[in-house]
Amino acid sequence: MFTLVVMQYWLIKSEPDAYSIDDLASDKVEPWDGIRNYQARNFMRDTMRVGDKVLFYHSQVKPPAVVGLAEVASEPYPDPTAFDPNEKYYDPKSDPANPRWILVDMRYVAHLAEPVTLPQIKDDPKFDGMMLRQRGARLSIQPVDKKHYDRVVKLGGL
DNA sequence: GCCAACGTTGGC
């Protein structure tokens, strides 16, 4: 008896000054903490599965770009940084008995041979419909269609 | 650094 699990695809944003693909490459596995947006949390809590494929995107740099690949590496669990007053992302309203912020671990997979930049994505009709192209799409964790994921991997030289 | 687009907060 097989259980068919459909592979899901995601894009996660990070400011490389704060946490870059190189950081993930050296850490290997990293709790994706500090997410304080409910929609993004819900994706991690409710929808992500271990093994889901992830595009790693650098924001706040010129040009913004997908720079690598990662994968979901854990089941969801409470974000410990929400409970620590010394943490930047401390949230006194997150009760350990009923945690507000939930995360998953991310595992490094690869650097793209060539970054795939936001302008490339905007100019390529094959990326039509991708959430990243929507104006004001600030969501730091986004679902991605397989076809768009595959296109990034191809343009990225992998 | 600017600022448009969003998301959240809190008074009412």
Add this chain to the structure above:
DNA sequence: GCCAACGTTGGC
């Protein structure tokens, strides 16, 4: 539950 004020994101 509305909505103005405020804070943040993130491309440019």
